[in-house]
Amino acid sequence: xxxxxxxxxxxxxxxxxxxxxxxxxxxxxxxxxxxxxxxxxxxxxxxxxxxxxxxxxxxxxxxxxxxxxxxxxxxxxxxxxxxxxxxxxxxxxxxxxxxxxxxxxxxxxxxxxxxxxxxxxxxxxxxxxxxxxxxxxxxxxxxxxxxxxxxxxxxxxxxxxxxxxxxxxxxxxxxxxxxxxxxxxxxxxxxxxxxxxxxxxxxxxxxxxxxxxxxxxxxxxxxxxxxxxxxxxxxxxxxxxxxxxxxxxxxxxxxxxxxxxxxxxxxxxxxxxxxxxxxxxxxxxxxxxxxxxxxxxxxxxxxxxxxxxxxxxxxxxxxxxxxxxxxxxxxxxx
Amino acid sequence: xxxxxxxxxxxxxxxxxxxxxxxxxxxxxxxxxxxxxxxxxxxxxxxxxxxxxxxxxxxxxxxxxxxxxxxxxxxxxxxxxxxxxxxxxxxxxxxxxxxxxxxxxxxxxxxxxxxxxxxxxxxxxxxxxxxxxxxxxxxxxxxxxxxxxxxxxxxxxxxxxxxxxxxxxxxxxxxxxxxxxxxxxxxxxxxxxxxxxxxxxxxxxxxxxxxxxxxxxxxxxxxxxxxxxxxxxxxxxxxxxxxxxxxxxxxxxxxxxxxxxxxxxxxxxxxxxxxxxxxxxxxxxxxxxxxxxxxxxxxxxxxxxxxxxxxxxxxxxxxxxxxxxxxxxxxxxxxxxxxxxxxxxxxxxxxxxxxxxxxxxxxxxxxxxxxxxxxxxxxxxxxxxxxxxxxxxxxxxxxxxxxxxxxxxxxxxxxxxxxxxxxxxxxxxxxxxxxxxxxxxxxxxxxxxxxxxxxxxxxxxxxxxxxxxxx
Numbered sequence: 001x002x003x004x005x006x007x008x009x010x011x012x013x014x015x016x017x018x019x020x021x022x023x024x025x026x027x028x029x030x031x032x033x034x035x036x037x038x039x040x041x042x043x044x045x046x047x048x049x050x051x052x053x054x055x056x057x058x059x060x061x062x063x064x065x066x067x068x069x070x071x072x073x074x075x076x077x078x079x080x081x082x083x084x085x086x087x088x089x090x091x092x093x094x095x096x097x098x099x100x101x102x103x104x105x106x107x108x109x110x111x112x113x114x115x116x117x118x119x120x121x122x123x124x125x126x127x128x129x130x131x132x133x134x135x136x137x138x139x140x141x142x143x144x145x146x147x148x149x150x151x152x153x154x155x156x157x158x159x160x161x162x163x164x165x166x167x168x169x170x171x172x173x174x175x176x177x178x179x180x181x182x183x184x185x186x187x188x189x190x191x192x193x194x195x196x197x198x199x200x201x202x203x204x205x206x207x208x209x210x211x212x213x214x215x216x217x218x219x220x221x222x223x224x225x226x227x228x229x230x231x232x233x234x235x236x237x238x239x240x241x242x243x244x245x246x247x248x249x250x251x252x253x254x255x256x257x258x259x260x261x262x263x264x265x266x267x268x269x270x271x272x273x274x275x276x277x278x279x280x281x282x283x284x285x286x287x288x289x290x291x292x293x294x295x296x297x298x299x300x301x302x303x304x305x306x307x308x309x310x311x312x313x314x315x316x317x318x319x320x321x322x323x324x325x326x327x328x329x330x331x332x333x334x
Numbered sequence: 335x336x337x338x339x340x341x342x343x344x345x346x347x348x349x350x351x352x353x354x355x356x357x358x359x360x361x362x363x364x365x366x367x368x369x370x371x372x373x374x375x376x377x378x379x380x381x382x383x384x385x386x387x388x389x390x391x392x393x394x395x396x397x398x399x400x401x402x403x404x405x406x407x408x409x410x411x412x413x414x415x416x417x418x419x420x421x422x423x424x425x426x427x428x429x430x431x432x433x434x435x436x437x438x439x440x441x442x443x444x445x446x447x448x449x450x451x452x453x454x455x456x457x458x459x460x461x462x463x464x465x466x467x468x469x470x471x472x473x474x475x476x477x478x479x480x481x482x483x484x485x486x487x488x489x490x491x492x493x494x495x496x497x498x499x500x501x502x503x504x505x506x507x508x509x510x511x512x513x514x515x516x517x518x519x520x521x522x523x524x525x526x527x528x529x530x531x532x533x534x535x536x537x538x539x540x541x542x543x544x545x546x547x548x549x550x551x552x553x554x555x556x557x558x559x560x561x562x563x564x565x566x567x568x569x570x571x572x573x574x575x576x577x578x579x580x581x582x583x584x585x586x587x588x589x590x591x592x593x594x595x596x597x598x599x600x601x602x603x604x605x606x607x608x609x610x611x612x613x614x615x616x617x618x619x620x621x622x623x624x625x626x627x628x629x630x631x632x633x634x635x636x637x638x639x640x641x642x643x644x645x646x647x648x649x650x651x652x653x654x655x656x657x658x659x660x661x662x663x664x665x666x667x668x669x670x671x672x673x674x675x676x677x678x679x680x681x682x683x684x685x686x687x688x689x690x691x692x693x694x695x696x697x698x699x700x701x702x703x704x705x706x707x708x709x710x711x712x713x714x715x716x717x718x719x720x721x722x723x724x725x726x727x728x729x730x731x732x733x734x735x736x737x738x739x740x741x742x743x744x745x746x747x748x749x750x751x752x753x754x755x756x757x758x759x760x761x762x763x764x765x766x767x768x769x770x771x772x773x774x775x776x777x778x779x780x781x782x783x784x785x786x787x788x789x790x791x792x793x794x795x796x797x798x799x800x801x802x803x804x805x
Contacts, residue, residue, distance in 0.1 A: 150722025161717040165633040177622045
């Protein structure tokens with residue numbers, strides 16, 4: 001049982017470090033409500049890791065994490081003549097959960113894939129505030145993005161991530177083995193995460209022998225095992241019945257925002273979105289400026305654990321916030 | 335309204351309008367639908383080309399082997415009987431890999447349409463329509479491939495004709511078959527494709543969503559191992575009692591019997607032995623690729639066995655017959671006729687041809703099976719790529735899933751061969767440098783061929799990962 005405590009201490013440590021800095025998410029933001037231009041952002045991000053975002057944050061006196069954990073600026077992505085993303089700005093802060101909603105074809109999955117470095121935007125910038133400095137995701141090569149996804153991000157999709165012939169514990173241990181961990185240690189940590197997610201005793205089951213909800217928990221464990229600070233979820237409850245869906249969402253939130261990590265989630269389900277700290281709505285590749293009160297109210301009741309509390313940035317850039325419960329339209333989204 | 339799904343690709347979206355329109359007149363336009371669905375734009379070219387190539391190779395090899403075998407039946411020399419017997423042996427040996435290859439090609443050509451056919455089902459095409467489209471398409475691909483195979487056969491015949499049998503090159507003319515035999519072979523290949531398409535489709539027809547859920551891994555009973563070992567021991571005892579072999583005719587008889595027993599044993603032990611190997615590897619795997627490969631083999635030891643079983647027979651026979659040749663060589667050193675010498679040389683030639691042909695077929699079916707597997711597991715590969723699994727790891731796992739059972743089977747069968755032959759001939763004979771070196775060389779070339787076939791399917795994976803929206 002050696003490795004298990006390691007794993008928990010790792011995540012605890014990360015949770016603490018996030019807590020330490022969480023205050024800053026509430027604070028220094030661009031003075032103007034207008035999102036910064038691409039050029040400004042690039043100037044900021046091309047700077048060394050030591051002084052991120054100074055250029056766009058005149059008010060910031062360079063605290064440890066002045067920048068969002070993950071942000072996209074003026075993201076544009078076209079497929080043929082269709083704009084999947086037509087200039088989207090989004091910022092994800094440590095410890096918050098952001099639900100991306102919208103009709104089919106609104107660009108929500110494209111946005112998630114762009115933020116996660118699965119695809120690259122045609123224009124705009126994605127910046128990830130990694131422990132060693134700011135990473136400009138959009139400018140990395142294929143192999144580097146693959147590595148970033150493997151080592152820094154976690155993923156929970158509707159399907160397709162778990163290898164059916166592998167057991168639950170092997171599936172969860174896989175990312176650590178890919179990172180070079182010895183198999184025994186990898187499986188030790190995997191076992192810990194499976195236990196955390198209520199799957200103790202099912203370690204040796206193959207994926208086909210698990211229920212849909214159990215399989216999604218395995219996927220959550222797999223996403224968490226490397227200690228990723230950002231988890232991307234694409235319709236994580238899409239294939240589940242409503243009761244199981246609630247359980248899986250609880251598990252997902254507990255293991256992400258509950259640990260001070262961030263969750264970016266694409267969903268069709270209003271009830272799922274309502275449990276996130278805020279909702280970003282997309283229509284035709286743009287952020288819809290006014291989140292309706294209906295989506296705001298439930299969000300407050302399901303605030304994630306300590307770190308930041310709910311914030312409603314309205315999908316725009318890093319807005320100054322006075323009232324946490326009032327959605328502020330993002331200027332760039334109009 | 336036809337209720338066509340909004341998100342489907344254009345050719346599929348076009349299909350529903352065609353179905354009801356014709357349905358109104360009573361019949362679905364199978365041929366037109368098939369043609370529409372076969373447009374190359376939407377699917378990876380490899381999925382049409384691979385089965386076609388596999389069918390072509392199957393047909394060409396089948397024709398060459400038939401031609402060669404029939405040639406011996408036209409001989410009227412004294413020892414023609416021995417040659418004829420050996421030609422049957424070679425034909426029998428090549429049947430398994432040939433059937434595997436043909437089946438794999440048919441399965442791929444049937445499977446690659448699964449998603450579209452499932453869509454067709456969803457929009458209301460009857461199972462009958464779906465079946466007919468698939469069968470028609472697979473059969474058309476098979477016929478095209480088989481016709482290309484006939485051309486290939488005619489093109490290669492002069493080269494094959496250079497192989498010496500009976501002391502002189504056999505010549506291209508000797509291998510040429512009657513037109514009706516060629517036609518029968520083409521028809522046979524097409525029939526095989528049609529049957530496989532029907533069988534492969536059953537899953538789609540049962541479930542319109544085409545969901546493949548595997549609950550439990552295949553289990554292979556340990557009793558197989560026990561029975562297999564018992565038979566080997568029994569055969570060893572019997573052969574031991576026989577003692578040293580007297581003459582050539584007896585050699586052939588005993589070797590044929592040994593072959594029959596060996597094939598039986600191998601088929602019995604094979605899947606079980608592969609499952610044991612995979613279990614050991616699952617436990618000892620230290621890298622993701624090794625773990626995934628071992629679990630993949632364990633998932634279906636019988637399928638892993640089927641893919642390489644043709645090679646098992648050939649490897650087994652190479653050892654048994656190779657020893658026979660070496661044995662005959664030493665006999666020939668004493669006193670023997672020129673005819674005996676000739677026969678010995680010819681047997682060796684025959685073994686090498688059979689080995690190479692088996693390897694070519696195994697390589698082809700590996701390529702086709704792998705392409706089918708990649709397409710089958712498209713969403714998994716796309717998902718793994720998204721979470722950052724390096725492409726290298728996927729390739730290594732894929733490669734190991736095939737190469738490990740292949741190596742194991744080739745070596746394992748050779749060992750079974752050695753065990754059975756040991757009582758008849760000393761170890762020195764079995765390891766007679768002349769035959770062994772050549773056979774080992776054949777193995778090396780064969781393994782390279784299979785590896786190359788695996789490499790040939792990489793573009794399919796590239797395509798799948800490059801078009802994740804199709805997942």
